[in-house]
Each structure stands twice: as C-alpha cells, then as structure tokens.
Amino acid sequence: MENTTPGNAADLHGRVVGTIVAALAEATRLDPRTIGEDSTLFDELGLDSTTVLGLLMTIEEELGIEFDTDSLEQHHFESVGTLAAFVETQVVEQVPDLAEA
Amino acid sequence: MDFNERLKSALTGETTTSLVLLGNFEVEDRWARGEVGLPRLAFGSDNVIVNRMDEFALLLAAKGDHVLLKADPDADFLAYLETLGFEMPAVLTPSRHDPRKLVTEDALDDPGLCAELGELGARGAVLSPHGVSELEEQLAGAAGLPLAAPSAAVCKAVNSKIYSRRLADALGVRQARGWTCDDVAEMEEAFGAARTLLAAGRRVVVKDAFGVSGKGIELVEAEPRLDRLLRMISRNVRRAGGDRLGVVVEEWVDKRADLNYQFTVGRGGSVHFDFVKEALTESGVHKGHRIPARLAEHQVAELKDVSHRLGEKLAADGYYGVVGVDAMVDPDGGLYPVVEINARNNMSTYQAAIQEAFLEGWGGRTALARQYPLRLTRPLPFGRLRDLLTDLLFTHASGTGLLVNNHATVNAAAPEDGAAAVGASSTAGPGESFAGRLYGVVIASSDAQLTALDGEITRRLAALREGTSSDAA
Known part of the structure; x- marks a missing residue:
C-alpha cells in the first residue's frame, strides 16, 4: 500500500491539473498547451471575477466535488498549481475513491 | 447650468x-x-x-x-x-x-x-x-x-436588482421574462420556470441582487449547470441561517446593443435626463461606451419618458441624486429600457465635464470612453505616458485623441520599493510585472478616425508590454 501511494498521488495531481487546465482553456479560450502549473490565473491567463464562478462549477462537475466558496481564499487562485493543491484536498476529503484510484 | x-x-x-x-x-x-x-x-x-x-x-x-x-x-x-x-x-x-x-x-x-x-x-x-x-x-x-445624499439604507434598498425589476414591473416597462427571489421558496419556483425555458432551448441568467455591474451574473445554458448553481446558492443560504436570499432569474434575450443612460433626481423630486451612451463590444467582450449613442429620436424620447417615471418612484422611496440605468436594444430596434438601475454615480457621471467641453456643441465629433489594460514592470509616470502617446493625446489644438481621465489606476498595483506586486505571488520579487488600467475618452471627428486612433493607441501601449518601447523596463 505504501509503495502505491506516491503513484496515486501523482495520478491525482495530474488529473486535477489536467481538469483545471481544460476548464481554464474553455473559460479563457486559450490554447491549453500554453497553460502550465506556474501560469498565474488572473495576470497571465486573464481570468476575472466574472469567469471564476463558471470555472469552479466546471471543476466541480468534472471531479464530482462541491466547493465551500467561503473557504476559497486569494492565495488558492494565484496559479494553476496553487488551485490544483486546494482542489486535491477537496477531492481527498469528498471523493476518497477517486483519490485512491 | x-x-x-x-x-x-x-x-x-x-x-x-x-x-x-x-x-x-x-x-x-x-x-x-x-x-x-x-x-x-x-x-x-x-x-x-x-x-x-x-x-x-x-x-x-x-x-x-x-x-x-x-x-x-x-x-x-x-x-x-x-x-x-x-x-x-x-x-x-x-x-x-x-x-x-x-x-x-x-x-x-x-x-x-x-x-x-x-x-x-x-x-x-x-x-x-x-x-x-x-x-x-x-x-x-x-x-x-x-x-449630501440619502441614507445608506435607502441607497442600498434602491440598488438591489430585485427593487429594480419590481419597479419596472410596477411601471409596466418592458423587461425580459424573469423572476425575483427573496427566499428559498421563490428561488425554487424561479429555477423551475428556468428549467422549462432551458428545455425549450432558451438560455437564462442568474443575477446576484447586489452584484457589481457586469459581475455577479451567471449565464446558464443547460439544466445540470442550473442545478449546480441552485445547490451552491442553497449552501450559502444554509450557512447564513434562515432562508433569505437575493437573486434575480431572467430569460436571456437577443440584443443589438447595450445602452447606459443617466438622469438626476433632485431633493424635491425633480428629474433631469442627462445623457445616453451605447456600449461597444468586440467579439463579445465589452470595449467601452460610444458617445453619442446611435439611436433614433423616438428611442431617446422613450428613455426620457422612462427616466421621469423611474425618477418619480425613486424620489417617492426617498432617493435623490444620480441614477444610471442599463438598457438594451433588441434586434428589431425595440427597447428594453430597464435592465438594471444603479442609483449612484456611474462611470459616465465622471465623463460629463469632458462631454460638455469637447463633444456637445462640436457637431460631428464622436467619442469612445474605455480603458486600456496595461502590463508594466515599473511605474509609468504621466510624463512618460505623454511622451509615449505624443500626437495621440487629446489637445485643444488637435481636437482629437485620447483624453486621459484617470492616471492613478495605471500604477495602482505597482509594488512598493522592494515588495512584490500587489496581487502577485507573495514569493515574487521586485521587477515582477503588474497589471494597470489606463482610462480615457478617445475623441475623433468621424467613426473611421475613432477606430484608427483607438487602434494606434492600443498598439502604442502594447509596446510597453512587449518591451519594444523605450519606456519598458
């Protein structure tokens, strides 16, 4: 079991990042290949407060989670990577089967 | 006056x-x-x-x-x-x-x-x-x-989109089909009606009663998204306790243009229609406001009439001061005179002096009020901006060009000495680029010149981002 955890964590991370990148590409009409984990959501990708709610709902739909929007803070939205880290904690809490798959 | x-x-x-x-x-x-x-x-x-x-x-x-x-x-x-x-x-x-x-x-x-x-x-x-x-x-x-204003309680009450919709209903003013929701039961009923619209291939918008103009609006095209939104709002209601909420659900209607008009309500209830502007979009993205709006006389007359009727009701409810209203023109030229009432100053309010000095009475002049997004690596003083824009900056002599009406927003997000840019990663060091906005009114003697000027200003400012200008750090 211990031997498989790092691999599972990497799988989950990859899936979450892939989901976020696809959702961002849809929301911003950018080429997903130009979006990386270091991409900043507001400054580089041009996300704004009018598109962020739609982005969150797409992530919810794709990963089967529900955000507590009051718990979302500015630092979660700095980059694709920071948002992915937050989303991963929500997946582990809410969809443990997906996290361990 | x-x-x-x-x-x-x-x-x-x-x-x-x-x-x-x-x-x-x-x-x-x-x-x-x-x-x-x-x-x-x-x-x-x-x-x-x-x-x-x-x-x-x-x-x-x-x-x-x-x-x-x-x-x-x-x-x-x-x-x-x-x-x-x-x-x-x-x-x-x-x-x-x-x-x-x-x-x-x-x-x-x-x-x-x-x-x-x-x-x-x-x-x-x-x-x-x-x-x-x-x-x-x-x-x-x-x-x-x-x-010199009504109380905060009055101002808040008359700025709710629920107030706005109910007021327009009471006056018999044409609106998109819609529902106001003060509590969970009203929201469930409205969302039920919205599902019927979606099933018929229509689209709906859900608006926060106190969303900033242009924000707090979610366009919904499919039922699962509507259900998700309902769950999100319901969670917020539960967390807040009770069952009060404030949203408006409306059918999305086709439009040819967005309008913004302003009137002023006096303390004694007098109403003065100030102006109407036309919102310009490019590939669906808001670009700015065109002055004057391209409207027929009878359309302006209708907006003036609605202004007086809205103003009377607002005055009766204790409001006085500036009122901005968002409106729409449908594809056949018919008006939706009230989409949203903003009983406060509007962006246009601050352009009134520019209009009076350089647009009204100068037959044929046309203008575009907009903001240019900037990406800077160091603060841009007005002197350098002036040198960069040179002939594109509005002057008395030329009578055309960009009249800058806010410079503070250009450098607002600049890092203080040695600190990271505001809004950027906390680990970013000095030299981190930051976003800025340059607000102004482009004034021209024809539509073609307006388009050309706007394009050239955009190109000149883009040089700041690409580092091809001597002003880029």
Whole structure:
C-alpha cells in the first residue's frame, strides 16, 4: 500500500491539473498547451471575477466535488498549481475513491 | 447650468454649495455584505486598481470643491488637465493609504484628515460620495461633514436588482421574462420556470441582487449547470441561517446593443435626463461606451419618458441624486429600457465635464470612453505616458485623441520599493510585472478616425508590454 501511494498521488495531481487546465482553456479560450502549473490565473491567463464562478462549477462537475466558496481564499487562485493543491484536498476529503484510484 | 451645478442643485438645492467628492467605486461590495446570493469571488489585482478609481472624481469637481483621494495625483497629469481648461479642485489625502482599502477607510483612519473635513463642514461644505454605504455615513459622522445624499439604507434598498425589476414591473416597462427571489421558496419556483425555458432551448441568467455591474451574473445554458448553481446558492443560504436570499432569474434575450443612460433626481423630486451612451463590444467582450449613442429620436424620447417615471418612484422611496440605468436594444430596434438601475454615480457621471467641453456643441465629433489594460514592470509616470502617446493625446489644438481621465489606476498595483506586486505571488520579487488600467475618452471627428486612433493607441501601449518601447523596463 505504501509503495502505491506516491503513484496515486501523482495520478491525482495530474488529473486535477489536467481538469483545471481544460476548464481554464474553455473559460479563457486559450490554447491549453500554453497553460502550465506556474501560469498565474488572473495576470497571465486573464481570468476575472466574472469567469471564476463558471470555472469552479466546471471543476466541480468534472471531479464530482462541491466547493465551500467561503473557504476559497486569494492565495488558492494565484496559479494553476496553487488551485490544483486546494482542489486535491477537496477531492481527498469528498471523493476518497477517486483519490485512491 | 453645467453638470456640476446641476448635481449640486439636485443634492443640496443650491448651485454654489462646495462639495467634498469621494470616489468610493464598487460600493456594491459594501451593500452586499450580509446578503446571500451568488458566491462572490473577487480576487487578483482588481481591487487595488478599483480603489484608485477614486481619481475620476477630479473631473466631477469644480473650482471651490474638494476631492478626497487616496494619494496625490501625478503633478504632470493635473497640469495636463489644466491645459485643457479644467479647473482643478483642492485635493485632500490621508497621511498614509493602504492600497487594499477604500478611500473612505483610509480617511476614517486619519483623525487629522477627519478634523480638516469637519472644518470644511463648518464652512458649509457637504460630502458627496460615489455611492453611500454605512462607511460613508461613518465618515460623515466622524468628521462632522454633512452627507449630501440619502441614507445608506435607502441607497442600498434602491440598488438591489430585485427593487429594480419590481419597479419596472410596477411601471409596466418592458423587461425580459424573469423572476425575483427573496427566499428559498421563490428561488425554487424561479429555477423551475428556468428549467422549462432551458428545455425549450432558451438560455437564462442568474443575477446576484447586489452584484457589481457586469459581475455577479451567471449565464446558464443547460439544466445540470442550473442545478449546480441552485445547490451552491442553497449552501450559502444554509450557512447564513434562515432562508433569505437575493437573486434575480431572467430569460436571456437577443440584443443589438447595450445602452447606459443617466438622469438626476433632485431633493424635491425633480428629474433631469442627462445623457445616453451605447456600449461597444468586440467579439463579445465589452470595449467601452460610444458617445453619442446611435439611436433614433423616438428611442431617446422613450428613455426620457422612462427616466421621469423611474425618477418619480425613486424620489417617492426617498432617493435623490444620480441614477444610471442599463438598457438594451433588441434586434428589431425595440427597447428594453430597464435592465438594471444603479442609483449612484456611474462611470459616465465622471465623463460629463469632458462631454460638455469637447463633444456637445462640436457637431460631428464622436467619442469612445474605455480603458486600456496595461502590463508594466515599473511605474509609468504621466510624463512618460505623454511622451509615449505624443500626437495621440487629446489637445485643444488637435481636437482629437485620447483624453486621459484617470492616471492613478495605471500604477495602482505597482509594488512598493522592494515588495512584490500587489496581487502577485507573495514569493515574487521586485521587477515582477503588474497589471494597470489606463482610462480615457478617445475623441475623433468621424467613426473611421475613432477606430484608427483607438487602434494606434492600443498598439502604442502594447509596446510597453512587449518591451519594444523605450519606456519598458
């Protein structure tokens, strides 16, 4: 079991990042290949407060989670990577089967 | 009577009262506190830039007025405005300002400034904010400077999109099909009706009752997304306790153009129609407002009529001051005269002096009021901006070009010495690029010239981002 955890964590991370990148590409009409984990959501990708709610709902739909929007803070939205880290904690809490798959 | 005098007359009954103007933009954020609606997510460097929209108040003032700003304007910017014939008001600033705070909060934090405001109050000046929340009431009370506006409670009530929709219904004004929701039962009923619309291939929008204009609106095209939104709002309601909420659900209707018009309601209930502008979009993205709006006489007459009817009702409900209304033109030229009422100053309010000086009475001139997004690596003083734009900057002599009406938003998100850019990663060091906005009104003698000027200004400013200009760091 211990031997498989790092691999599972990497799988989950990859899936979450892939989901976020696809959702961002849809929301911003950018080429997903130009979006990386270091991409900043507001400054580089041009996300704004009018598109962020739609982005969150797409992530919810794709990963089967529900955000507590009051718990979302500015630092979660700095980059694709920071948002992915937050989303991963929500997946582990809410969809443990997906996290361990 | 110019707009400044008309405003004074509406607010105080006199055209000579000295105003202390306060540009507390996005006052909706304060009105929304404690209200339940769509999840509110305002991140990034937007807030620090919005807080510096306070500088727009410079052009709403006249000589003898005061403007309360977070920080002193760039001296070259003031000199530029003066060369255009605008008489600059006295500027008051707090001893220090926090970029993340509203100008009102900065003023409240400065007892010396409050005392100064109190002295102005004793000499007959009054406080005239962009919009009134409990913060501006606190400042008026703390400083002893009378507020020339209705109470925060009245202002908040008449700015709810629920109030707006019900008022238009009561007046029989044409609106898109829709439902107002004060509680969970009303929301479930409205969402049920929205499902029927979606099933018929229509689209719907869900609006927060206190969303800032253009924000707090979610377009829904499919039932699963509507259900998800319902669950999100319901969770917010449960967390808040009780079952109160504030959202509006409407059918999405086709439109040919968006309009914004303004009227002013006097303390005694008089109503004056000020102007109408046309929103311009490019590939579905809002670009700015065109002055004048391309409307037929009968369309303008309809908006004037609606203004008077809305103004009478607003006055009866205790409101006086500036009112901006968003409206739409349908594909056949019919009007939706009330999409949203903003009973506060609007962006257009701050362009009134520019319109009076350089557009009205200059037959054939046309203008585009807009903002140019910037990406900078170091602050851009007005002098360098002027050198960059050179012939593209509006002057008396040319009668065409960009008339900058806010310079503070250009550098609002710049890092302080040695600090990271506001809104950027906390690990970013000096040299981190930051976002800025350059607001202005492009004035031209024809539509073709307007398009050409706008394109050239955009290209010139893009050089800052690409580092091809000598101004790029």
